[in-house]
Amino acid sequence: MPPINLLALCGSLRQGSLNSAVAHTAASLCRPPVAMTVYEGLGGLPFFNPDVERECPPAEVLDFRARLAAADAVLITSPEYAHGTSGVLKNGLEWVVGSGELVDKPVAVVTASPSMTGGARAQAWLRETLQVMSARVLPHELRIPCATVKITNGRVTDEETLTGLRSVLADLTRETSQLGEPVPSGA
Numbered sequence: 001m002p003p004i005n006l007l008a009l010c011g012s013l014r015q016g017s018l019n020s021a022v023a024h025t026a027a028s029l030c031r032p033p034v035a036m037t038v039y040e041g042l043g044g045l046p047f048f049n050p051d052v053e054r055e056c057p058p059a060e061v062l063d064f065r066a067r068l069a070a071a072d073a074v075l076i077t078s079p080e081y082a083h084g085t086s087g088v089l090k091n092g093l094e095w096v097v098g099s100g101e102l103v104d105k106p107v108a109v110v111t112a113s114p115s116m117t118g119g120a121r122a123q124a125w126l127r128e129t130l131q132v133m134s135a136r137v138l139p140h141e142l143r144i145p146c147a148t149v150k151i152t153n154g155r156v157t158d159e160e161t162l163t164g165l166r167s168v169l170a171d172l173t174r175e176t177s178q179l180g181e182p183v184p185s186g187a
């Protein structure tokens, strides 16, 4: 089986972020031929500006796009801020609306929050944005409520959550292996 290259984006810049812990735990759960890299550059991207995009996209943006293009699939972990995703993640996504690196790309969304909802509104919000960008958004919705008791020292420790995360990774991997397959006729 050829290598499967997954990229994780985390929408939180916070040190000690629950969502960063989810991304790093997911990376540690991957086994060859699947490998996951956590992209750490979202906070370094400039604010999206269509004029800048048209004239001369900055090196950080080109690097971000290249990493997304090279990934077979993407895992997004996001906090919920004021019932939406974070500005930093939305900004990153805006830089690839026009360039299209997420078109047809399998993308899984995970949200973690200390609240009982597990970031359900951010999850819905992100799925809508990714769908309009023509990403192949996985139906599997993993929300992690009460995340402060399920994540310890930067790692997911709750067994049920770990099972959910493994299942998301299995779905993502399956989607990448189906990418080259023709759509069945007469279905």
Ligand SMILES: Cc1cc2nc3c(=O)[nH]c(=O)nc-3n(C[C@H](O)[C@H](O)[C@H](O)COP(=O)(O)O)c2cc1C
Residues within 6 Å of the ligand: 012, 013, 014, 016, 017, 018, 019, 020, 078, 079, 080, 081, 082, 083, 084, 112, 113, 114, 115, 117, 118, 119
């Ligand atoms: C400005 C702000 C707005 C927030 N809004 C929400 C919210 O709407 N829903 C929610 O569940 N948590 C909300 N929270 C709490 C975050 O879910 C919590 O801080 C979480 O730990 C952020 O994710 P992180 O740990 O990955 O940084 C908010 C936190 C901040 C600072």
